[in-house]
Amino acid sequence: xxxxxxxxxxxxxxxxxxxxxxxxxxxxxxxxxxxxxxxxxxxxxxxxxxxxxxxxxxxxxxxxxxxxxxxxxxxxxxxxxxxxxxxxxxxxxxxxxxxxxxxxxxxxxxxxxxxxxxxxxxxxxxxxxxxxxxxxxxxxxxxxxxxxxxxxxxxxxxxxxxxxxxxxxxxxxxxxxxxxxxxxxxxxxxxxxxxxxxxxxxxxxxxxxxxxxxxxxxxxxxxxxxxxxxxxxxxxxxxxxxxxxxxxxxxxxxxxxxxxxxxxxxxxxxxxxxxxxx
DNA sequence: ATTGGTTCCTGCTGGC
DNA sequence: TGCCAGCAGGAACCAA
Numbered sequence: 126x127x128x129x130x131x132x133x134x135x136x137x138x139x140x141x142x143x144x145x146x147x148x149x150x151x152x153x154x155x156x157x158x159x160x161x162x163x164x165x166x167x168x169x170x171x172x173x174x175x176x177x178x179x180x181x182x183x184x185x186x187x188x189x190x191x192x193x194x195x196x197x198x199x200x201x202x203x204x205x206x207x208x209x210x211x212x213x214x215x216x217x218x219x220x221x222x223x224x225x226x227x228x229x230x231x232x233x234x235x236x237x238x239x240x241x242x243x244x245x246x247x248x249x250x251x252x253x254x255x256x257x258x259x260x261x262x263x264x265x266x267x268x269x270x271x272x273x274x275x276x277x278x279x280x281x282x283x284x285x286x287x288x289x290x291x292x293x294x295x296x297x298x299x300x301x302x303x304x305x306x307x308x309x310x311x312x313x314x315x316x317x318x319x320x321x322x323x324x325x326x327x328x329x330x331x332x333x334x335x336x337x338x339x340x341x342x343x344x345x346x347x348x349x350x351x352x353x354x355x356x357x358x359x360x361x362x363x364x365x366x367x368x369x370x371x372x373x374x375x376x377x378x379x380x381x382x383x384x385x386x387x388x389x390x391x392x393x394x395x396x397x398x399x400x401x402x403x
Numbered sequence: 404a405t406t407g408g409t410t411c412c413t414g415c416t417g418g419c
Numbered sequence: 420t421g422c423c424a425g426c427a428g429g430a431a432c433c434a435a
Contacts, residue, residue, distance in 0.1 A: 127428060127429085128428060128429090131428080157412095159411075159429085159430080159431085183429080198429085198430090199428090199429090200412095200428090200429055200430085201412090201413095201427070201428055201429050201430095202412085202413075202414085202427090202428080202429095219413085236412095237412075237413050237414065238411085238412045238413050238414085238427090238429095239411080239412055239413080240411070240412070240429060240430080241429090281404085281405085282404095282405070282406095283405075283406080284405075284406060284407085288406080288407085291429090291430090292405095293429095293430080300428055300429070301427090301428060301429085302428060303428095347428085349427090349428070352428080390407095391406080391407055391408080392407075392408065392409080394426090394427090
């Protein structure tokens with residue numbers, strides 16, 4: 126599932142129920158994620174109060190009253206489920222981490238493919254210089270992201286713009302789906318060399334990125350491969366996809382009439398309309 | 404420094 | 420219906 130809009134949707138679903146809560150009990154049922162969950166994870170997390178939950182790129186960050194940061198990444202198949210009064214509920218298959226809260230809520234982290242990540246970092250300064258965070262690009266929905274900022278990050282890159290958008294050093298939070306969707310809206314071909322995105326074209330792409338991400342968040346994210354929100358309901362932005370997984374269908378842009386194509390770039394599928402994306 | 408390819412893992416889909 | 424190859428939203432790692 127999870128690109129920026131799905132992580133943001135997860136955050137919004139969890140924040141009110143988690144912030145201020147005591148984490149009474151931590152159960153790790155499977156430590157083998159992208160990095161193994163550290164041996165002292167439970168000890169450092171249990172008994173702490175979570176003061177604030179936020180998102181950076183595709184990461185969820187929880188600040189604890191100890192000053193440590195609880196870091197979560199959903200990888201390809203991770204999701205959280207929040208069960209009200211669920212402290213007695215039995216965890217299911219691929220529920221790798223279980224948090225029981227003072228409120229009686231139970232939080233389950235489920236991740237079939239185990240590409241997700243869960244760890245604790247000692248403090249905010251440690252987070253800033255951590256290898257996972259040090260090189261992250263700007264937040265696309267933040268104030269500092271605009272055409273010139275994007276162009277600066279794409280300058281000197283010889284590869285295609287689509288591949289560049291997936292690089293978290295360029296912009297943080299875009300994944301394979303929203304890269305194709307943003308380029309479609311900006312009428313830019315995914316095959317165009319990244320370095321040629323400047324000026325008006327960069328402005329158009331920056332605006333398209335912001336717009337598609339904001340709309341997806343508004344729709345509760347995209348639910349493909351049955352990915353659900355923290356309350357089990359589905360997002361519905363997948364119905365608004367204009368190119369992703371639509372190869373062979375007609376372009377919906379007025380007067381275009383092009384046929385959506387699927388190509389592979391850096392091993393990932395890209396979708397675009399050759400009729401109007403240049 | 405940037406890049407494309409490969410890899411981790413499970414589950415679903417489509418073709419036979 | 421059953422089987423199995425191929426593919427999937429991420430990103431670290433490697434060699435070039």
